[in-house]
Amino acid sequence: MIKGVNRQMIEVTQTDSPFYERALFVVKPEYAGESYEALHREAIQVMERLGAPSAFRRRNKALFWGLRLGAAALGGAGIALLAVAL
Numbered sequence: 148m149i150k151g152v153n154r155q156m157i158e159v160t161q162t163d164s165p166f167y168e169r170a171l172f173v174v175k176p177e178y179a180g181e182s183y184e185a186l187h188r189e190a191i192q193v194m195e196r197l198g199a200p201s202a203f204r205r206r207n208k209a210l211f212w213g214l215r216l217g218a219a220a221l222g223g224a225g226i227a228l229l230a231v232a233l
Contacts, residue, residue, distance in 0.1 A: 155179045157190045170194055 155174040162170055172190045174181075 157183075157186050159187070159190050159194060162194060164194070167194075 157172040157174060159170045159172070160168075162168065170190070172186075172193070174186060178186070
């Protein structure tokens with residue numbers, strides 16, 4: 148059990164992200180006196196800068212490069228086929 152912990156938190160429930168349902172931000176003690184609107188606005192800006200998790204980015208990047216390499220190989224094979232046919 149944790150005793151004596153008093154933290155202000157901001158919860159963002161509308162993340163507009165396919166990856167996250169909600170986000171929780173722990174406010175630093177020196178900013179606890181700020182208005183809720185200012186803290187909430189800053190939390191949303193932080194979320195927008197984060198983007199997708201890195202594993203999703205890596206997987207999409209690998210898929211993109213794989214498709215690109217495959218298209219290049221097919222193009223090269225097509226040119227070689229045309230060269231042999233002529």
